[in-house]
Amino acid sequence: MNDIKSLADRLRDQLRTGDADPKSQAKSKKEPPTDSKREKKDPLPNQENATAFFNEMLNFQVELTEKSLIRVDKKTLNLLKRIKLTQGVDMNRFIIYALHQYLSQNPWLSDYINETLKNTEL
Structure with a gap:
């Protein structure tokens, strides 16, 4: 078991330092084909x-003072993760910004919610 861990540690260290095994170094030294059609x-x-x-x-x-659990579908979560990786934008920031933009483009929605709450007996 220790041999496996040490092998994994060695591989991890090689990847961090950029040292690869000689076989992969020989492959990486090959120049990419220059194609004038590219x-x-x-x-x-x-x-x-x-x-x-x-x-x-x-x-x-x-x-960001309040916490809320938001459930999203797999496709949306993958998109949010990709945005995080490519742009460095936190998922929460993206969701809040998108919601604020939507509400500013549809001001009737906030008014409708407020009026509905006024007319609802709690």
Whole structure:
């Protein structure tokens, strides 16, 4: 059992320091084929919109004092994780920002909720 742990530790250390085994180093030294037909990648079509969106989100002032469990489907959770990895935006910040944007675009919803609560007997 100790042999397995030490082997795993050695592999982990090699990965951290960037030292790979000689076989993989020989493979990595090969130059990629230069193909004149290759085209340079075009920038993403909505890069400007995305940059503006994430900058605005990062500048959004959030007061995270309350906790709430939010259940999301697997697809949404994967998207939130990818946003966290690519942009460094916390999932909670993204959800709060998106909710504030939605409510600001639909002001009737807040009024409707307030009026419904006024007319409801508790």
